Amino acid sequence: MEIKNKQDEQRYCPLCKELNHCGADSGDCWCFHTEIPTELLDRVPIELKGKACICQRCVEAFKKH
Known part of the structure; x- marks a missing residue:
């Protein structure tokens, strides 16, 4: 999938x-109430760090392993 602009980039899990x-x-998100493991955050490409949220599915899958 090709992400075309920065606004789209933020809508997709990195x-x-x-x-x-x-x-x-909208002021609240599930990710505000969950701990995202540092090891998972380290997998986010540097150009997307702090710009796009990891999806709940990826966080839950990582925590199961």
């Missing part, structure tokens, strides 16, 4: 490239 369903723009 790991699996699927929609991240982040609700941060």
Whole structure:
């Protein structure tokens, strides 16, 4: 999938490239209430760090392993 602009970039998980369903723009999101493991955050490409949320599916899959 090709992401065309920065606004689109923020809507997709930087790991699996699927929609991240982040609700941060509405003031609250599931990710505000969950601990994201540092090891998982380290997998985010540097150009997307702090710009796009990892999706809940990727976080849950990582925590299961």
